[in-house]
Amino acid sequence: MKKVRFGIIGLGNQGSSYVFNIFDAGMVENGELTAVCDINPVKIDNIKNNTKNENLAYFADYKEMLDSGLCDAILVETPHYQHPEIVMECLQRNIHVICEKPAGVYTKQVREMNEAAKKSNAHFAMMFNQRTNCVYRKMREIIAEGGIGDLQRVTWIITDWFRTQHYYDTGSWRATWEGEGGGVLINQCPHQIDLVSWVVGEQPVAVNAFCKYGKWHDIEVEDEVTAYFDYANGATGVFVTTTGETPGTNRFEVSGTKGKLVCENNKLTWFKNETDSQEFLKTAKTAWERPKWETIEVETDGKNEQHAGIIKNFANALLGLEDFFVDGLEGINGVELMNAIELSGWKEGAKVSLPVNEEEYLEELNKRRATSRLKECDDNFVLNTLGSYESKLK
Secondary structure (H helix, E strand, O other): OOOEEEEEEOOOHHHHHHHHHHHOOOOOOOEEEEEEEOOOHHHHHHHHHHOOOOOOEEEOOHHHHHOOOOOOEEEEOOOHHHHHHHHHHHHHOOOEEEEOOOOOOOHHHHHHHHHHHHHOOOOEEEOOHHHHOHHHHHHHHHHHOOOOOOEEEEEEEEOOOOOOHHHHOOOOOOOOOOOOOOOOOOOOOHHHHHHHHHHHOOOOOEEEEEEEEOOOOOOOOEEEEEEEEEOOOOOEEEEEEEOOOOOOOEEEEEEEOOEEEEEEOOEEEEEEEOOOHHHHHHHOOOOOOOOOEEEEEOOOOOOOOHHHHHHHHHHHHHOOOOOOOOOHHHHHHHHHHHHHHHHHHHOOOOOEEOOOOHHHHHHHHHHHHHOOOOOOOOOOOOOOOOOOOOOOOO
């Protein structure tokens, strides 16, 4: 193939953004958009009336689109519960697929999706666009190379996800257990939940979490979370997030025996100890002495291509021009951690070990889905998401 032919399933906020801000803008050199699908004719009309692409095929049934032969690869941009089902339909047809975050709502369905991926000849990726951010890539590299020594503490305060009530009222499925499967954890924070493990290089082994449901908004799911992590070597972590606080903070700090990394305001600072702190404290001859350290403003390659970067890499990798950047099988890690946080919150902060008990989680989730209420609102409304996520397209 000369170019990878992409299709998009789901033309809400994110799917329509890909049409207008990425494909219409010519940001995927080796890819082209050939087909789109949505069950809502108003959202189809939104694309027809505004796209520059005169050769698009339109579908109301995604399986018909998959069987049309028009697409080599698919972008799945539907509500969360539908992600695994649609991905598996693609994989069963050996159609390559990129799944929007999160991989799914609960690990049991994601595990089934991963098994289907292992049996398929198609490539599967997650839309983990924040992994393209040069700052997070550099953090991961320094930690993997032993730059901060043995892990001691992980802290991420990510409270700049402020959302209005209007935002939640733009979709009947939003912020409901039945429609979305969660709140700030599953909607705004999947990228940070992915990164906190991807950058550090390991998952926590246990979680204690305290979640507030509808604290700041008229919603039934969590809009504030404080979680405590335990790691295998005894290190600890704290993860704090909300959609009800402004101006908010975004500070990611990882500390170890040889120093710490601090990411804030898109800048990475490395506080590098001259001597390993644990070695020093055992041999020091004075009470108040501490290792000397230097403060390094870390240089990066400056690249941060976000969603376009993931799609470009996928197209180029399918054409044999570069390696795949994101393995879709890794999507389960974030869902696992989200499920553990949510389950602990439901159990009033009780410790939950990872891997999470899949049956217990699903049972508790289904209890909430049974009494969930979809909202009465305009499901035809489409928001422009450009610049709404943590790092803007560059």
